[in-house]
Amino acid sequence: MATVTPLTTSPLRGHLHRYPRGRLHAKSHPHGFGTLLQYRPPATRRIYCAPDGEVSAPPAPPAADAEQQEQPQEEFTLLAVNRSDFNEVIMVIDSPAARYLVLDQSRNVHSVLPKTSVWTNSYWDEFVSLPAVVPLGPVALLGLGAGTAAHLMLKFWPWLQLVGWEIDPMIIELSRDYFGMSDLEKPTESGGSLSVHIGDALSPSATVEGGFAGIVVDLFGDGKIIPQLEEVETWLQIAKKLMPGGRIMVNCGGADAVVSLAEDNSPSSWVQNPTVKALCSAFPGQLNWKRLSEKESVNYVALTGPLPDLNEWSASVPSDLSSKVKQWIPCELA
Structure with a gap:
């Protein structure tokens, strides 16, 4: 039977900095096929779970946070709990x-x-x-x-042929049962679908004949981007999987040092992020970046290739x- 427990606001605990209360902190498992973000749906709070799988309320905030305590609580329901060779704990947790x-x-x-919006209000x-800025073809x-x-992506581009990699088969099983992944694997009316592959996303075999039109990279482990993505050679190998004119879009996580939001919004703030630096070295003059707002996830994202015509891009999304x-904006080495 599902466990239902109201959760309250708690200080965020994680490796990223400058994050206000009331966010869900996400990161990936050590083998690295998940996400690192700060996601803030309405009225939700960070999820605390005991080793036995019980969803529990976090410690009460200090008295000085009375305004936070007065905010409405939201109930979280534990739908499933499991473990695998890759994850000691796997949970599916539901809320309104x-x-x-x-x-x-x-x-x-x-x-x-x-459930209440199409958008995640985060880097996804x-x-x-x-x-809108890649050739027609499959996207990894x-x-x-x-x-x-x-x-x-399939909601807004229903003709897309998506090819995804996940290392943990248990996650795929639960995603089909609880996150509608089975529906994504069925062809849409426009012919698009998701093809699921279980294995190492950085393996040489993680490719398709003719190359990908686009590659989305979102790989983290132990709360930070996996070390391979801070190496220039890794990006050169990933780029070989693109068709001519193809591009890579990357969730690069946050900065690797504590900086003010004002400093982090400066034109050169990407130099604080080792993944963006590696990308810029791998694709000199052919890399673009942006930093998401505090209301989103305060993550850096990067895009390979020349900077698209922003007016045309804006009109096509x-x-x-x-x-x-x-x-x-373009990313340039100092």
Whole structure:
């Protein structure tokens, strides 16, 4: 029987900085096919789970946080709990606002399926803009999780052929049961679908004949981007999997040092992020970046290739993304 427990606001605990209360902190398992984000659906709070799988309320906030204590609580329901060779804890947790995939000992969120909005209000939304600036062809999702990006991309580009990689078969099983992944694997009326592959997303075999039109990379472990993605050679190998004119879009996580929001919004703030630095070295003069707002996830995202015509790009994406794509700027080595 599902366990239902009201959760309250608690200080965020995690490796990223500058994050206000009331966010869900997400990161990936050590083998790295999930996400790192700060996701804030309405009225939700960080999920705390005991080792036996019980969903529990976090410690009460200090008396000084009376305003936070007065905020309405939201009930979270534990729908499933399991373990695998890759994750000691795998949980599916439900709420009126969204459904979450919670993994590993840190009990952090890897994927989310919103219920009250189409959008996640986090970096996943950025991936929806990629098909507008790549050739026609299959798009890879390196870091499939429970399919958050796949849901969004097929909703707005129903003809897309998505190919996703996930290392943990248990996550795929639960995603089919609880996150609608089985529906994504069925052809849409426009012929698009998601093809699921279980295995190492960075393996040489993680490719298709003729190459990908686009590759989405969202790979984290132990609360930070996997070390391979901070190496120039890794990106050169990933780029070989693209067809001519193809592009890579990357969730690069946050900065590797504590900085003020003002400093982090400066034109050169990408130098604080080792993944963006590696990408810029791998693709000199052919990399673009942006930093998501505090209301989103405060993550860096990167896009390979020349900077698209921002007006044309803005006109070709869903209206909710029109202004956001104009925030991309070229990344240049100092």
